[in-house]
Amino acid sequence: MSAYSARPLPLPAVYGHDTVALAFAAAIGEAMAPAEERIDGLDAVLDPWRAPPAFLDWLIRITGARVEPGWPEALRRKAVDLAPRLAAHRGTPYGLLLEAREIHGWVPPGFALVVDDPGRVFTHDDPAPRAGRMLTVTLTAPAGEDQRALESRLTRLVRAHCPAHLPFKVTVTLAHKAPDERSQQG
Incomplete structure (x- = not known):
């Protein structure tokens, strides 16, 4: 007998007394x-x-x-x-924001991520879309974060989610300390 426990296959009642079956x-x-x-x-x-x-x-x-x-x-x-x-949600602002929140932990109140998406559906009544449409993603991070590392991570994230035909620009800014924090340190 093998190490696996064999479960006998159930048979119809007609074959219940048939030793070969x-x-x-x-x-x-x-x-x-x-x-x-x-x-x-x-x-x-x-x-x-x-x-x-x-x-x-x-x-x-x-x-x-x-x-x-x-x-x-x-x-x-x-x-x-x-x-x-x-x-x-690939290629959408929602997908980008979802990964930023769930994987990178860029959630308020410490972080603020803003996606300015130029894409939408245009109808014949709308004016022509402006030339040079660009996806702009801005991340505001707490003071003390490594701005260069955040910019590199954000660029890789946007590159993974941005449609290939759409140019993009990323901006990372560090939030200034609140006035009461500056007075306590000084």
Whole structure:
């Protein structure tokens, strides 16, 4: 007997006393047990939060999750978990804002991310779209953050979400300290 527990295949009552049919069903159940065991454990491999670390790179590839070199395992798992929602909103300001919030942690009150999207549906009554349309993304971060690193991360994020035909510009500004914070330090 194998290490897998074979489940006997249920047979109609007519075959309940047929020893050949019962033996055949038992053999089929024995042969199918390893496959059933693998199928039963498949959810543990496909769930990004329970998958073994060895399967994480594979999950990243099959889901199309956007990860960057050097990301810790927890962030890579979060990217895999978020991949279906991001795929549904690919190329939209919502998708960009979703990844910024969920992956990079750019959430208010510390961070403010503004996307100025020139795209919309034009009708024959509308004036022609202005030339040089450009997606502008502005991130305001708390004072003390590394502005150059934030600008690099934001550029990679926008490049991943911006449609190829649309030029973009990113701006990162650091928030000034509140007046009461300056007086306490001085």
